[in-house]
Amino acid sequence: MGSEVNTAARAAPRKLTGKKQEIDAFIDQFDYFLFDCDGVLWQGNVLLPKVVETLEMLRNKGKKLVFVTNNSSKSREAYSKKFAQFGIPVLVDEVFGSSYSTAIAISRVYKIPPGKRVFVIGEEGIEHELAAEGISYFGGSAPLPFPEEDVAEHVGPDPSVWAVVTGLDRKISYAKFAIAGGYLQDPNVHFFATNIDSTFPTHGKLLPGAGTCAAPLTLMTGRTPIAFGKPSQAMMDSIEQKYSLDKSKACMVGDRLNTDIQFGLKAGLKGTLAVLTGVSKEEDILKAGEIGEGPDVYLDCLGDLLG
Numbered sequence: 677m678g679s680e681v682n683t684a685a686r687a688a689p690r691k692l693t694g695k696k697q698e699i700d701a702f703i704d705q706f707d708y709f710l711f712d713c714d715g716v717l718w719q720g721n722v723l724l725p726k727v728v729e730t731l732e733m734l735r736n737k738g739k740k741l742v743f744v745t746n747n748s749s750k751s752r753e754a755y756s757k758k759f760a761q762f763g764i765p766v767l768v769d770e771v772f773g774s775s776y777s778t779a780i781a782i783s784r785v786y787k788i789p790p791g792k793r794v795f796v797i798g799e800e801g802i803e804h805e806l807a808a809e810g811i812s813y814f815g816g817s818a819p820l821p822f823p824e825e826d827v828a829e830h831v832g833p834d835p836s837v838w839a840v841v842t843g844l845d846r847k848i849s850y851a852k853f854a855i856a857g858g859y860l861q862d863p864n865v866h867f868f869a870t871n872i873d874s875t876f877p878t879h880g881k882l883l884p885g886a887g888t889c890a891a892p893l894t895l896m897t898g899r900t901p902i903a904f905g906k907p908s909q910a911m912m913d914s915i916e917q918k919y920s921l922d923k924s925k926a927c928m929v930g931d932r933l934n935t936d937i938q939f940g941l942k943a944g945l946k947g948t949l950a951v952l953t954g955v956s957k958e959e960d961i962l963k964a965g966e967i968g969e970g971p972d973v974y975l976d977c978l979g980d981l982l983g
């Protein structure tokens with residue numbers, strides 16, 4: 677499937693009324709539901725209403741659920757613990773995060789050569805998933821092994837460095853950018869990003885997203901990273917393979933038009949459902965619909981799927 681959205685003759689996004697018959701007809705079209713998490717299931721540390729019951733209802737109907745997040749700060753295992761804290765039983769294997777997507781692309785698609793390593797701008801989630809794939813890395817959450825003011829002495833090429841990977845790094849520093857920028861001046865060093873979200877919604881506010889941890893390197897080197905989170909085709913390809921996903925029976929559920937809904941549309945999934953509990957608002961959805969890039973349907977909140 678191509679990576680562009682086929683906008684031709686797409687109907688305007690339709691708000692589901694919540695009537696049982698209509699909701700059942702919508703759900704019955706799909707065997708698979710891909711869920712974004714933040715803004716759909718919860719907002720930060722607050723679980724949204726009726727989420728537990730809705731996921732249970734879908735499981736009882738035999739639907740296959742996959743939780744697809746761009747949040748690279750947590751590993752799949754850490755994410756499954758977050759689900760457990762909310763009383764939602766989810767297997768580690770049902771979580772597909774951008775850190776995992778990046779790690780499997782590096783080890784299985786790009787096939788990092790033996791003896792090479794990756795410099796990380798990011799947090800534990802990336803480190804955990806790289807390690808699980810047997811990828812050697814440095815940087816990340818480790819403190820700099822030299823005083824920040826001495827950074828210039830440590831900038832330069834390193835033949836052992838095969839790639840720079842960026843993700844959300846809430847301890848980002850000038851020195852980390854300087855080191856990464858030094859490696860990226862070698863055109864043979866790959867530039868990867870878990871995801872390039874502009875914003876990171878937190879406690880109802882928009883904080884700088886993972887994309888802001890890559891952008892200074894683009895400005896510095898003129899290079900743009902290959903990203904493995906939503907809406908990348910690479911992430912969809914891995915999901916398709918891992919879960920034997922039949923795209924003609926799959927629905928993407930999300931709160932954000934430019935990541936979640938684009939992800940479903942670009943992949944040509946059968947359906948896309950937006951909820952209004954996260955980033956994109958009703959007016960954004962209707963506006964995107966005017967250019968054929970809105971979701972098929974939308975709801976105030978996921979719990980409305982209970983009808």
Ligand SMILES: O=C(O)[C@H](O)[C@H](O)COP(=O)(O)O
Pocket residue numbers: 712713714715744745746747748844871873874875876877884885886887935
């Ligand atoms: O900047 C980021 O990394 C993202 O905004 C964030 O992690 C989004 O995660 P998602 O909504 O896909 O769960």
